[in-house]
Amino acid sequence: MKLAWHEWRAGFRPGDILVIGGGLAACVFFALTLWQGGVARWAEVRAGGKVVARLSLDRPASVDVDGPLGQTRVQVEPGRARVLSDPGPRQYCVLQGWLSRAGAVAICAPNEVSLRLLGDSSAYDTLNY
Amino acid sequence: MTRSTTELPVTNADVRIARYAAAAIALSIAEAAIPLPLPGVKPGLGNIITLVVLARWGWREAAWVALLRVFAASLVLGQFLAPGFFLSVSGALISLGVLALAQHLPKRWFGPVSHSVLAAFGHFSGQILIARLWLVPHDGIFYLVPVFALAAVVFGTVNGLVADYLLRHASLRATPSD
Structure with a gap:
């Protein structure tokens, strides 16, 4: 079984990109809000x-x-x-x-x-x- | 030997669920052998099967397979009723709830990858919830949320792609006729 990239890419549908983008945005949001504790002001x-x-x-x-x-x-x-x-x-x-x-x-x-x-x-x- | 008077008719769906669950359990146990840097962060390969079942046979059977996997894999690994087991159960329940909603997304736009990523977020939310309420009753646990979220995106995407690949290429003969 040859695993070519275009085979995998076919798994992505337009909405999937949206969901993944949203997930990454959530990561950034969580990191920014939850990792502020150590910053001294x-x-x-x-x-x-x-x-x-x-x-x-x-x-x-x-x-x-x-x-x-x-x-x-x-x-x-x-x-x-x-x-x-x-x-x-x-x-x-x-x-x-x-x-x-x-x-x-x-x-x-x-x-x-x-x-x-x-x-x-x-x-x-x-x-x- | 007397014949049993009770009869448990085995339907095609029962056999199918058993087979898929067996595959999911095998993946979960294989995954337990992979060393991981942080407790709680793991690929969740068994969920690939849940996604395939969801797409092929619907939510009810997917829920059966997911919960059977959690119970059986924890028994095999000696985790049954240990803290990790309750984390798995709550994660599985929340992600099944998410999948119940996500399956109604338009198929043309949202495939297994979307289902997988959303379910992965549900999974770690369920785990964090139980961990916060019971195991680590301190807000310090939320410090790990960004790590879990990133793992959910990465592993969710990979699992979704594998599930999609299987759905398109593997001849999934799960009926007892073969």
Whole structure:
């Protein structure tokens, strides 16, 4: 049995192309609507547990926050944010580098400053049943 | 030996359904041997038979063949009453519902490929529904929907083309006269 392409092509009727096109469109639609969760839109900066700044990730910005040890500097670029400098002794939050996904957090514990990225809807960071 | 007093008359339709179901079960079991990257994404080769029966003999027999396949293949594979079995049943029921509507589409414009793609969408909708309500009660499962939808389009198209090819070329002798 020889399987020539024109044999298979005969299986397509005009409406079939429509249905397949609709199916592919549905795929694209689902991907666009359901795969948006990880995109970060806002950077939230807290000091001593209180929100001190909420920056849009649309444009570059930077903010200085005062804590018990001194000044922590947070830098924002389109789509990402990081702790640029911190007076803490071990520099964990600085070494974490750029954060780009919703729900990502950098915590400068000694200086009581934290940076957190938020999406359109709040993402879970833990689930418990 | 005494003759049984109950008689179960076997109609031509019964024999036909049994034969088609046997072919569908064989395809389902063969398919179980194919390694697949993601649970739930599989070609659904048994549905080729459902499509052929739908086109040849109508929806009622197609429903018989599809449901017999789900039950028998799950028994053979040791999946009977396991979670995967309920996913298959709900998928099969929803896709049969879709086919009940899709068979009334004008034949000139919509062939087995349309039926197959629409039924594949019905199938994964039924599976996602059961999975969301029962197995994974969290919206995170919808993250996989685009993958399932793409698989439905690809495998639905391929299965529909194979079914159409069979309908045009194979001499489908399914009557007990041969």
